[in-house]
Amino acid sequence: MTNNSLLGIHHVTAITDDAERNYKFFTDVLGMRLVKKTVNQDDIYTYHTFFADDVGSAGTDMTFFDFPNVPKGIGGTNSISRPSFRVPNDEALSYYAQRFDEFGVKHDGVQSLFDKKVLPFEEADGQLYQLVSDENNKGVAPGIPWENGPVPTDKAIYGLGPIEITVSYFEDFKKILENVYGMQTIVEETDVALLNVGEGGNGGQVILRKDTETPEARQGYGEVHHVSFRVKDHDAIQAWHDKYTELGIGNSGLVDRFYFEALYARIGHILIEVSTDGPGFMGDEPYETLGEALSLPPFLENQRDYIESEIRPFNTKRNHDK
Structure with a gap:
């Protein structure tokens, strides 16, 4: 592994039609912490929320673009089909299965996948997820x-698990994951492969599925927008930009998202981001009240009054008297 290698999954971003409902589901039901409530830096009229572990560690955050008027997405091939979340052990899956029953969350019960226990479930908007036992x-x-x-x-959930990607061009996409992104195929069965990223394991794996029968997915709420993989720092992401240029892979160029640096490339139908581990989410808010106020990167701070007048407020303050 070189200093520029992918270290694992950084974050997954999906689309919601209701940031407030989504917030309640992720905090009150799943027990993930809202570590940042900000706006989409490319569309300041919409929220971008980040749910993660206790301190917003890279590799733990599921994020959402809130597009209230976007149509419902349609699942299908050529899409990021299912994110997953890590829990400590099999017993935790049983705990969540009971919790889902109590909250009326649709789930498929505990199952086995690649010799590990998983619990597939979905949110009210139809977005598919699963918990995976560590x-x-x-x-x-x-x-x-x-x-x-x-x-x-x-x-409790304490990180992102394997990300599932479904494509009709299985072999071609797998070769790109291996040859461009340095992933290693560790299991290959009929129409499905498991690939390791970085040190591998649940926090560094891609489940790649082949589907040539289902119509293409249509992006909208209840569907994933993109997946991001971790790199160490600025030098590492700069090396990835240089690599894309050398290989003729179209990309966004380096983008400073304040909380991390980002680089985007669309591989077939799949938007893949590479992101730095830092600076992270702890620099602009106290630990005790992460995610409770609208946080803006410095380049948007001078528009705060306007943004707050345009964006629909919702309460994310927690009870600190526990």
Whole structure:
């Protein structure tokens, strides 16, 4: 592994039609911490929310663009088809299955996938997810469970798990993941492969599925927008920009998102981002009140009054008297 290698999954971004409902589901049901409530830097009239571990560690955050008027997405091939979240062990899956029953969350019960236990479920908007057990898992280290969340810390989600991608051009896409992104195929079965990223394990894996029968997915709420993979720092992401240029892969150029640097490239139908591990989410808000106020990067701060007058407010303050 070189200093420029991908280290694992950085974040996954999906689309919601209701930031407030989505917030309640991720915090009150899943027990993930809202570590940043900001706006989409490319569309300041919409929210961008980040749910992660206790301190917003890279590799733990599921993020959402809030597009209230976007049509519902349609699942299908040539899409990022299912994000997943890590929990400490098999017992935690049983805990969540019971919790989902209590909250009326649609789920498929505990199952096995690549010799590990998983719990597939979906949000009210139809977005598909699954929990994956870290029991006997090795590889990319997890994050830190939300200390003051509603789920006991020995059961709670503490990182992103394998990201599932479904394409009709399975072999071609797998070669790109291997040859361009340095991923290693560790399991290959009929129409599905498991690839390691960085140190691998649940925090550094891609599940690639082949589907030539289902119509193409249509992006909208309830669908994933993009996946991001981790790199160490500015030098590493600059090396990726140079690599894309050398290979003739169209890309966004380096983008400073304040919380991290980003680089985007569309590979077939799949938008892949490369992001730096830092600076992170702890620099502009106190730990105790992360995500409770609207946070803006410095280049948008002079528009705060206008943004706050245009964007629909919703309350993310937590009870600190626990």
